[in-house]
Amino acid sequence: MAAIARSGDRAAFAELFDHFAPRVKGLLMRGGAPAELAEEVAQETLLAVWRKAALFDPAKASASTWIAAIARNLRIDIARRETRSRLSQVYEILDEEAPEQPDETLSGAERDARVRAAMTHLSPDQYRVVELAFIEGFSHQDVADRLAIPLGTVKSRLRLALSHLRGRLEDLR
Incomplete structure (x- = not known):
């Protein structure tokens, strides 16, 4: 994590990705996410790790805990967007009727x-x-x-x- 934050080390990121991507996907699937969505969120999670590596503080949490929190937050954001999308579809249907x-x-x-x-x-x-x-x-x-x-x-x-x-x-x- 430090090498990624310090210098954008692609080899370190590849190693981190190989280690955590399947774990994040499994975590999301155990939480009820379909495999395709879990894979998408896992990729978004690790992309966020790449972008935010400098924000990681090992004194506050382990890398796995920090990455799991990012995945959880992304999953919540996606669920909220899906809810908004479904609501807007309902409003469109109601608007069509009147x-x-x-x-x-x-x-x-x-x-x-x-x-x-x-x-x-x-x-x-x-x-x-x-x-x-x-x-x-x-x-x-x-x-x-x-x-x-x-x-x-x-x-x-x-x-x-x-x-x-x-x-x-x-x-x-």
Whole structure:
């Protein structure tokens, strides 16, 4: 792990991959994931290990524990995305059954404009976190990774931003 973090040692990563990929896949399959999904998550896990090797701290956990935690978090993210996808399909079906009324369309457009206007009052940091999490649909961990900030900072910025937006948009409830 140290060689990967220090110098991006590909041989060390290949050795780590050969050792941990089957173990991560087995762990996920024992947790109920189908073989194809387990293999995909195992690959994503080890890719995350390659990218985040410098964040590994042997004083906090063993490499296997750290890698298992990454795999678990990725599996949870995938499950959440699948749930959102299924919900959006349900909403699409419901929307097909009842044609949208012109006054509802206008109301939706007005509401969207009000939300966009309220977002302009956020700090640039808060705006970017809200944009990535809610508009682009990234998980909080993905936002933290993209912005290279701690996960707790992402959550704090979101909480403050949403509180600010609630205050500005109270009448839309």
